[in-house]
Amino acid sequence: MTQLEFFSSDFGQPKPEGSSAPIEPKIVSRGEPLFDPNNFGGAGFTSNTNPDDLVEGLNPQQRAAVEYRGPALLIVAGAGSGKTRVLTHRIAHLLAKREAWPSQILAITFTNKAAAEMRERVRHLLGQGADGMWIKTFHSACVMILRRESERLGHDANFTIYDSGDSRAIFKRLIKEMGADIHKLTPAGVAAVISNAKNELNDADGFARNMDASDPVQRMIAEIFSRYQAELRRNNAFDFDDLIGETVFLFRNHPDIAAQYQRKFRHILVDEYQDTNHAQYALIRELTMSIDPSLAEHYPDLVDPRTGALPEPASLTVVGDSDQSIYAFRGADIRNISEFEKDFVGAKTILLEQNYRSTQNILSAANAVIANNFDRPNKNLWTDSGDGEKIVGFTGYSAHDEAQFIADEINRLHREGISYRDIAVMYRTNSQTRALEEIFIRAAMPYRVVGGTKFYERQEIKDAMAYLVAIANARDDLATRRILNVPKRGIGDATETQIANFAAQNDLSVRQALAHVSTIGFGPKINGAITQLSDLLNELEALVPTDTVESILRQVLDRTGYLETLRNSRDPQDEARVENLEELISVAKEFGRNNPEGRLPDFLNEVALVAAADEIDDESGTVSLMTLHTAKGLEYEAVFLTGIEEGLLPHKMSFITPGGMAEERRLFYVGITRARKRLYLSLALTRTTFGESDSSTPSRYLQEIPQHLIDWRESGARSQVSSFRYRESIAESQGYRDGSGSGYGGTPKEKTEWKSAVTSVRNNEGLQLEVGDRIRHADFGDGRVLTVMGEGPRQSAEIHFERVGTKRLLVKVAPIEKL
DNA sequence: CCGTGTTCTCTTTTT
DNA sequence: GAGAACACGG
Numbered sequence: 001m002t003q004l005e006f007f008s009s010d011f012g013q014p015k016p017e018g019s020s021a022p023i024e025p026k027i028v029s030r031g032e033p034l035f036d037p038n039n040f041g042g043a044g045f046t047s048n049t050n051p052d053d054l055v056e057g058l059n060p061q062q063r064a065a066v067e068y069r070g071p072a073l074l075i076v077a078g079a080g081s082g083k084t085r086v087l088t089h090r091i092a093h094l095l096a097k098r099e100a101w102p103s104q105i106l107a108i109t110f111t112n113k114a115a116a117e118m119r120e121r122v123r124h125l126l127g128q129g130a131d132g133m134w135i136k137t138f139h140s141a142c143v144m145i146l147r148r149e150s151e152r153l154g155h156d157a158n159f160t161i162y163d164s165g166d167s168r169a170i171f172k173r174l175i176k177e178m179g180a181d182i183h184k185l186t187p188a189g190v191a192a193v194i195s196n197a198k199n200e201l202n203d204a205d206g207f208a209r210n211m212d213a214s215d216p217v218q219r220m221i222a223e224i225f226s227r228y229q230a231e232l233r234r235n236n237a238f239d240f241d242d243l244i245g246e247t248v249f250l251f252r253n254h255p256d257i258a259a260q261y262q263r264k265f266r267h268i269l270v271d272e273y274q275d276t277n278h279a280q281y282a283l284i285r286e287l288t289m290s291i292d293p294s295l296a297e298h299y300p301d302l303v304d305p306r307t308g309a310l311p312e313p314a315s316l317t318v319v320g321d322s323d324q325s326i327y328a329f330r331g332a333d334i335r336n337i338s339e340f341e342k343d344f345v346g347a348k349t350i351l352l353e354q355n356y357r358s359t360q361n362i363l364s365a366a367n368a369v370i371a372n373n374f375d376r377p378n379k380n381l382w383t384d385s386g387d388g389e390k391i392v393g394f395t396g397y398s399a400h401d402e403a404q405f406i407a408d409e410i411n412r413l414h415r416e417g418i419s420y421r422d423i424a425v426m427y428r429t430n431s432q433t434r435a436l437e438e439i440f441i442r443a444a445m446p447y448r449v450v451g452g453t454k455f456y457e458r459q460e461i462k463d464a465m466a467y468l469v470a471i472a473n474a475r476d477d478l479a480t481r482r483i484l485n486v487p488k489r490g491i492g493d494a495t496e497t498q499i500a501n502f503a504a505q506n507d508l509s510v511r512q513a514l515a516h517v518s519t520i521g522f523g524p525k526i527n528g529a530i531t532q533l534s535d536l537l538n539e540l541e542a543l544v545p546t547d548t549v550e551s552i553l554r555q556v557l558d559r560t561g562y563l564e565t566l567r568n569s570r571d572p573q574d575e576a577r578v579e580n581l582e583e584l585i586s587v588a589k590e591f592g593r594n595n596p597e598g599r600l601p602d603f604l605n606e607v608a609l610v611a612a613a614d615e616i617d618d619e620s621g622t623v624s625l626m627t628l629h630t631a632k633g634l635e636y637e638a639v640f641l642t643g644i645e646e647g648l649l650p651h652k653m654s655f656i657t658p659g660g661m662a663e664e665r666r667l668f669y670v671g672i673t674r675a676r677k678r679l680y681l682s683l684a685l686t687r688t689t690f691g692e693s694d695s696s697t698p699s700r701y702l703q704e705i706p707q708h709l710i711d712w713r714e715s716g717a718r719s720q721v722s723s724f725r726y727r728e729s730i731a732e733s734q735g736y737r738d739g740s741g742s743g744y745g746g747t748p749k750e751k752t753e754w755k756s757a758v759t760s761v762r763n764n765e766g767l768q769l770e771v772g773d774r775i776r777h778a779d780f781g782d783g784r785v786l787t788v789m790g791e792g793p794r795q796s797a798e799i800h801f802e803r804v805g806t807k808r809l810l811v812k813v814a815p816i817e818k819l
Numbered sequence: 820c821c822g823t824g825t826t827c828t829c830t831t832t833t834t
Numbered sequence: 835g836a837g838a839a840c841a842c843g844g
Contacts, residue, residue, distance in 0.1 A: 492820045
């Protein structure tokens with residue numbers, strides 16, 4: 001968001017439609033305008049859309065949800081009931097009826113992608129943009145506020161946002177420093193406790209007050225908490241939880257600031273309300289409070305010049321579905337939605353039950369599953385669009401077997417005319433991607449793993465980002481220390497520690513310490529290296545206000561010699577690293593295109609807050625792989641839910657978590673309801689967790705689905721299994737038996753099997769396949785080539801096998817030979 | 820100081 | 835089975 005957009009605030013309501021130019025009230029706060037009279041939040045907002053058109057084609061409940069006006073509205077929106085439609089129409093309706101200016105609207109979505117989509121849809125409805133609306137995630141909205149109000153909080157506006165990895169690194173060091181590891185404290189464990197505290201708006205002092213002081217572990221955590229917070233402050237950094245919590249504290253400690261936002265936002269809309277935690281709830285509460293009347297005297301701008309009174313509290317619309325609450329582990333409190341009517345007096349509730357997404361068979365399965373959660377208001381999704389196909393069930397013998405079935409089935413769907421992009425494969429844990437990917441690669445299937453955010457976790461990307469952070473926020477010691485010896489400049493652990501100590505003793509940031517390196521007493525070589533780094537950082541920092549991110553990034557990579565080092569390296573991996581850095585440059589370039597005014601800190605904030613679902617490229621022709629959590633809010637023509645096994649879904653960790661079983665069921669429910677037309681439920685009878693292969697049993701949730709809805713496919717694996725068995729016996733006879741008995745009668749040891757097939761360095765580059773060739777495949781047996789597509793390493797072939805049917809294979813890695 | 824080899828932990832889900 | 839942490843030799 002640009003500065004201009006931020007400032008484009010305004011007051012009161014625009015005049016009703018048909019009247020002439022609206023009043024442009026002048027608001028000045030703290031000597032700085034929160035409102036730019038020359039830019040009326042969506043300059044020239046002159047939509048001629050007829051508001052009545054906006055309720056056209058909606059069902060009675062949806063229509064009511066769009067048209068209702070009042071202090072608080074709860075829209076209980078079952079899966080696929082058109083809630084995004086209702087939300088966007090409601091916003092457009094408010095604007096078209098001129099009941100609100102765009103800048104008076106705050107809409108909170110779950111992901112940036114959803115925010116962008118919502119903005120686009122409102123634009124579409126109004127036939128023009130509605131610039132000035134805040135459509136943001138909780139986190140990005142809070143970043144905006146914290147940056148704008150940074151002076152009052154005493155931090156710099158260009159603060160760093162620490163991700164969980166950064167936080168964990170600090171916890172790790174603190175635990176070590178304090179010898180807290182004797183209490184078996186782990187970074188992840190401490191991070192979880194502190195995160196939970198923050199989600200409850202407990203700060204370090206509050207935590208210390210509330211804890212059991214007789215428990216040494218608690219006291220230790222309290223101390224870590226306090227030191228951690230001190231470190232964040234020193235580094236001018238916030239972690240994810242702070243973004244929300246500090247904003248709440250800001251409002252509570254500065255009622256005048258709060259009043260500005262309470263006045264600015266007249267309509268607040270929150271999506272996925274069932275997954276808000278206490279801090280987020282408190283933030284919404286703050287924003288929807290009445291302005292403290294005593295402020296009117298000192299801040300006359302708060303008063304509506306037309307009425308002479310303070311404005312009413314903002315009206316609040318929340319949309320959610322308690323059956324889709326799946327984030328309890330990060331503090332989501334289902335009571336926020338279940339007790340909404342108690343919380344917000346005079347609230348109106350509207351139920352949306354008609355489903356426009358899925359077939360009745362899919363909905364019946366979903367209804368049946370979720371009905372097993374007690375303590376929920378009865379709800380029944382229905383559609384008038386027919387039963388559709390049956391749900392397909394499949395039991396594989398191994399995760400690879402399951403994956404092969406999915407690959408085959410996707411190819412079939414593709415032949416039927418369903419695009420790859422309309423197909424998603426979902427799973428409970430990220431580790432399940434391995435088997436899927438191994439098979440998909442072999443099957444020449446275009447796919448993309450959504451989330452996992454692998455890209456930003458790569459070494460070279462982390463390095464480059466650390467440079468950018470160190471440049472944008474000189475107080476960030478974490479970032480500065482990370483790049484001290486990147487690329488190698490002969491600064492080792494010992495030197496780094498000395499610099500850090502010097503900084504601590506003199507109350508300097510590490511960056512400042514670098515400037516005084518000569519006083520520390522290193523040799524000339526180290527002094528020279530550090531001075532050079534220090535000068536470079538200073539020079540690049542000076543460019544931040546003027547230069548594009550791309551330019552700064554390029555200079556980092558060039559002037560540090562980082563890129564050159566990689567280019568000169570003989571390690572083949574470094575070639576890929578160069579490519580990744582080029583990718584990062586194009587990310588920066590893209591950012592520059594989308595945000596011509598955007599500077600380095602804006603870029604860093606945006607990157608820090610990308611959500612998994614933001615990465616989905618709707619235009620790409622690839623199958624999407626994602627966790628069930630990431631899938632929330634998305635929908636696909638065909639959905640594969642994988643690993644529907646006890647211990648995986650429900651996950652075994654949930655067995656000991658209170659409410660875990662119900663939450664896992666909701667997760668399953670979310671997965672089922674993502675599907676429009678085709679739903680597949682699959683599982684594997686053996687699964688390898690951490691090397692060892694274990695037998696697994698079907699999930700209890702499967703039995704909750706009326707069996708007549710499921711078409712359990714004859715396991716296509718049968719014939720493969722005989723091949724597995726055959727191969728296994730060969731492996732055994734050759735002495736490969738690894739002794740890891742699976743306990744499952746007659747189950748093949750996929751470890752041995754697939755290892756040989758997948759990891760054997762197979763290179764068929766010279767292999768020329770022609771249509772009609774007969775070939776032999778190590779797993780699938782004999783077959784005949786039907787089609788050959790592509791060239792070189794990407795070449796794939798469709799082959800019809802006598803025993804297992806038609807499969808597509810990536811020629812280069814397929815264990816095949818010509819007959 | 821740096822690269823390499825070995826042992827150990829780890830897996831729920833995410834902004 | 836992978837990545838991090840540690841130990842050791844150059």
